[in-house]
Amino acid sequence: MNTMHPIGFDDACALVAQSLCAPLGKEQVFLHDAHHRVLAEDIFAPDSMPNEARAMMDGYLLQASLIDAIQSRDSIDETFVFSLAKVPLRAAQSQIPLESTEAHKIFTGAPIPQGDYIILLLEDCSEQDGKLCVPRAILAAAKRGQYVREKGENYNKGDKLLSHGIVLTAAEIGLLAHLNLVFVPVFVQPKVAILCGGDELVDLGEAPQGEHFVRSINNHFLAMLVREAGGIPLLFPLLHDKQESIMATFLEALKSADMILFSGGMSVGDFDFVPHVLTQESDSLLFYGVRVKPGKPAAVAFKNGVPLCGLGGFPNSSFIAFHFFARPLLASLAGARFSPLQLCATLTEDLSKNENRTEWRSCALWAEKGQLYVGRGNRGKIHSAAINHLCGHSGFVRIDEQTSILHKGSIVTTLIPTFSNIEIRQTQ
Amino acid sequence: MNTMHPIGFDDACALVAQSLCAPLGKEQVFLHDAHHRVLAEDIFAPDSMPNEARAMMDGYLLQASLIDAIQSRDSIDETFVFSLAKVPLRAAQSQIPLESTEAHKIFTGAPIPQGDYIILLLEDCSEQDGKLCVPRAILAAAKRGQYVREKGENYNKGDKLLSHGIVLTAAEIGLLAHLNLVFVPVFVQPKVAILCGGDELVDLGEAPQGEHFVRSINNHFLAMLVREAGGIPLLFPLLHDKQESIMATFLEALKSADMILFSGGMSVGDFDFVPHVLTQESDSLLFYGVRVKPGKPAAVAFKNGVPLCGLGGFPNSSFIAFHFFARPLLASLAGARFSPLQLCATLTEDLSKNENRTEWRSCALWAEKGQLYVGRGNRGKIHSAAINHLCGHSGFVRIDEQTSILHKGSIVTTLIPTFSNIEIRQTQ
Numbered sequence: 001m002n003t004m005h006p007i008g009f010d011d012a013c014a015l016v017a018q019s020l021c022a023p024l025g026k027e028q029v030f031l032h033d034a035h036h037r038v039l040a041e042d043i044f045a046p047d048s049m050p051n052e053a054r055a056m057m058d059g060y061l062l063q064a065s066l067i068d069a070i071q072s073r074d075s076i077d078e079t080f081v082f083s084l085a086k087v088p089l090r091a092a093q094s095q096i097p098l099e100s101t102e103a104h105k106i107f108t109g110a111p112i113p114q115g116d117y118i119i120l121l122l123e124d125c126s127e128q129d130g131k132l133c134v135p136r137a138i139l140a141a142a143k144r145g146q147y148v149r150e151k152g153e154n155y156n157k158g159d160k161l162l163s164h165g166i167v168l169t170a171a172e173i174g175l176l177a178h179l180n181l182v183f184v185p186v187f188v189q190p191k192v193a194i195l196c197g198g199d200e201l202v203d204l205g206e207a208p209q210g211e212h213f214v215r216s217i218n219n220h221f222l223a224m225l226v227r228e229a230g231g232i233p234l235l236f237p238l239l240h241d242k243q244e245s246i247m248a249t250f251l252e253a254l255k256s257a258d259m260i261l262f263s264g265g266m267s268v269g270d271f272d273f274v275p276h277v278l279t280q281e282s283d284s285l286l287f288y289g290v291r292v293k294p295g296k297p298a299a300v301a302f303k304n305g306v307p308l309c310g311l312g313g314f315p316n317s318s319f320i321a322f323h324f325f326a327r328p329l330l331a332s333l334a335g336a337r338f339s340p341l342q343l344c345a346t347l348t349e350d351l352s353k354n355e356n357r358t359e360w361r362s363c364a365l366w367a368e369k370g371q372l373y374v375g376r377g378n379r380g381k382i383h384s385a386a387i388n389h390l391c392g393h394s395g396f397v398r399i400d401e402q403t404s405i406l407h408k409g410s411i412v413t414t415l416i417p418t419f420s421n422i423e424i425r426q427t428q
Numbered sequence: 429m430n431t432m433h434p435i436g437f438d439d440a441c442a443l444v445a446q447s448l449c450a451p452l453g454k455e456q457v458f459l460h461d462a463h464h465r466v467l468a469e470d471i472f473a474p475d476s477m478p479n480e481a482r483a484m485m486d487g488y489l490l491q492a493s494l495i496d497a498i499q500s501r502d503s504i505d506e507t508f509v510f511s512l513a514k515v516p517l518r519a520a521q522s523q524i525p526l527e528s529t530e531a532h533k534i535f536t537g538a539p540i541p542q543g544d545y546i547i548l549l550l551e552d553c554s555e556q557d558g559k560l561c562v563p564r565a566i567l568a569a570a571k572r573g574q575y576v577r578e579k580g581e582n583y584n585k586g587d588k589l590l591s592h593g594i595v596l597t598a599a600e601i602g603l604l605a606h607l608n609l610v611f612v613p614v615f616v617q618p619k620v621a622i623l624c625g626g627d628e629l630v631d632l633g634e635a636p637q638g639e640h641f642v643r644s645i646n647n648h649f650l651a652m653l654v655r656e657a658g659g660i661p662l663l664f665p666l667l668h669d670k671q672e673s674i675m676a677t678f679l680e681a682l683k684s685a686d687m688i689l690f691s692g693g694m695s696v697g698d699f700d701f702v703p704h705v706l707t708q709e710s711d712s713l714l715f716y717g718v719r720v721k722p723g724k725p726a727a728v729a730f731k732n733g734v735p736l737c738g739l740g741g742f743p744n745s746s747f748i749a750f751h752f753f754a755r756p757l758l759a760s761l762a763g764a765r766f767s768p769l770q771l772c773a774t775l776t777e778d779l780s781k782n783e784n785r786t787e788w789r790s791c792a793l794w795a796e797k798g799q800l801y802v803g804r805g806n807r808g809k810i811h812s813a814a815i816n817h818l819c820g821h822s823g824f825v826r827i828d829e830q831t832s833i834l835h836k837g838s839i840v841t842t843l844i845p846t847f848s849n850i851e852i853r854q855t856q
Contacts, residue, residue, distance in 0.1 A: 154809060220602060367769070
């Protein structure tokens with residue numbers, strides 16, 4: 001039967017974590033198109049970095065022994081003069097054999113011959129009549145190997161530089177450019193069917209029939225959440241509260257989608273057929289009902305290995321259920337791991353609850369001098385149907401199942417969905 | 429002259445904050461395409477939410493007076509029976525006048541007539557022979573208005589729901605769908621020319637001429653950073669160290685770009701012509717040189733109102749300079765505000781420095797039970813030329829100009845470039 005048997009929130013999260021899927025497959029894409037995609041293979045260093053000793057700064061290269069000799073000598077000279085080789089050493093040039101008594105002008109990145117060298121900075125020295133003049137203080141402070149990058153100093157040939165499963169941001173794209181990977185192996189993006197329903201719903205731009213209707217939020221909201229999670233949303237037309245048409249759409253979605261999200265029609269009312277699909281038509285039901293607010297009517301099931309997630313009809317419910325139950329499964333299909341980001345923050349006012357379930361309470365979220373704070377902000381009454389509380393600088397405060405009040409000033413756990421949810425009030 | 433006059437890091441940040449640009453302009457885009465774009469107008473509520481009283485849950489609607497009467501009466505009955513109206517109230521239906529003694533089955537979202545009502549949850553009651561049976565405990569605990577959402581409870585007509593300048597994530601797209609905005613006013617994305625140079629550079633996929641070359645990272649790295657900041661990168665061919673060709677490319681870029689990034693050729697070496705362009709060819713120079721590591725050769729100038737940012741040739745330098753100096757300017761052109769996210773974290777080992785400039789030291793960054801930690805991780809020697817230190821779970825620890833050591837266990841300021849820079853080791 002399609003009766004709800006709510007389980008604990010942490011139990012539901014643990015069940016999801018035990019039911020992750022294998023990645024769908026790999027493909028090759030052009031480096032720039034790999035941005036924000038999931039890397040499908042480990043990347044090892046084909047060579048050491050640097051692959052030979054190199055100059056770290058523009059300056060003058062001298063044999064270390066030359067400087068040693070001067071440093072060990074008592075002298076009252078204020079400036080030391082070295083003969084200067086005619087040809088400066090540049091990165092693009094081949095190695096030039098160095099006379100032990102000559103200084104060579106050298107540019108950042110230029111290779112340095114094998115041996116024991118010191119680089120003096122360009123701005124610390126001066127040139128006069130083809131000679132290099134170095135003040136006593138600069139020479140005295142010079143250390144063997146200064147401004148010289150040793151071979152393999154950053155990494156060695158064969159080191160693992162990137163692990164498969166990471167989401168590629170600008171830094172990783174830069175590294176892959178350095179390794180000259182024009183094409184990058186990434187995991188195929190999961191196609192996620194979005195089935196939202198309810199006879200009262202009217203879709204974006206659609207003219208309503210009659211006075212009482214609800215403008216559909218969740219199909220668009222979930223489509224964007226799927227994108228943010230690295231999936232490709234497949235928007236299905238809004239479902240009507242008819243079991244046959246819901247079944248038909250479900251079977252249709254199964255043909256093309258790697259995952260199916262249901263939203264709406266998840267409660268136990270007469271017109272809610274989605275629980276029937278999830279509980280009766282699936283191969284295995286992980287859970288139906290979670291003691292969490294919002295998100296109680298959440299369900300996770302599998303059909304032919306395809307994860308089916310029922311997310312509740314209200315935007316807030318579907319958001320929490322998506323984040324904790326659907327997104328880890330979606331990430332696993334995409335070859336990545338996802339854990340919702342939960343950081344501690346200082347609560348700026350009391351928060352109480354009276355229901356016996358874990359609650360994620362929408363709150364204003366801000367950083368001030370590096371510390372996170374949460375409070376009600378200028379929120380009106382919060383309700384799962386209203387999505388405005390999730391917008392802008394909003395995070396969620398966790399109130400444990402057994403907790404009835406969180407006190408002002410206490411350190412609480414917050415869920416931070418995206419970076420832009422954090423308002424930066426003062427940085428330093 | 430193109431001599432560097434390094435200023436303090438915080439002074440440089442303050443100068444940038446005082447030199448922000450006006451947004452470029454507005455355009456209309458389809459709701460889904462507005463995802464991750466910057467909202468160009470404030471959005472006000474066209475109606476109250478809810479626009480009339482509505483049921484919060486599936487259940488039974490009763491006049492509050494009916495319950496009051498029972499609650500005030502001493503009774504030993506274990507179950508109370510109410511007559512039940514034949515037609516349930518659904519969201520899609522018009523208002524039905526209610527008999528004061530009848531209970532109405534009601535579904536989530538259904539409008540409630542004006543008056544004083546209570547909703548009893550579906551799962552707390554039962555139906556028998558067309559009558560509604562309610563256990564004593566449920567009735568005793570029932571509170572006036574329970575599970576009823578009052579008109580305007582979440583927000584009122586005319587309230588500002590979204591402010592221009594925010595980046596639209598899934599939640600805001602959901603709200604805009606609710607408001608039936610098929611098209612959304614967003615700011616035009618700035619086109620950012622990327623001019624990277626150095627004779628030693630060989631571009632992605634290009635066959636090197638000779639043995640000593642450096643594979644170009646920064647043009648691709650910066651292109652992705654520009655994307656992450658909401659701009660459109662315009663990649664120019666790699667520049668050679670020739671003043672005329674640099675000038676020609678600069679003038680070409682000025683024609684099409686809203687902002688120009690230079691990388692490479694920023695130091696004071698013989699072959700660095702970019703400082704000449706920034707200091708001599710601009711209308712105003714904000715600074716050239718910052719006491720920061722990495723990022724010392726950074727420069728910001730303006731030409732015809734177009735921000736020109738010199739970012740240093742090393743990836744680490746260009747990253748720090750981009751984040752603190754270029755990105756706030758880019759964001760302002762895009763109509764948004766950007767402050768780098770800096771959060772406090774616990775340092776897991778000593779970090780020392782010997783140079784007299786503010787340093788942003790690349791470190792491993794992780795969250796454990798809601799707390800942020802930073803440490804060296806398995807980093808080899810860090811060098812600005814190597815980009816591997818910026819990859820994966822990497823943040824930056826700030827070491828102040830006057831600080832020579834940060835001690836293990838102390839609370840330090842970290843720069844967190846993206847969410848995926850935080851490794852989640854344990855959530856609860």
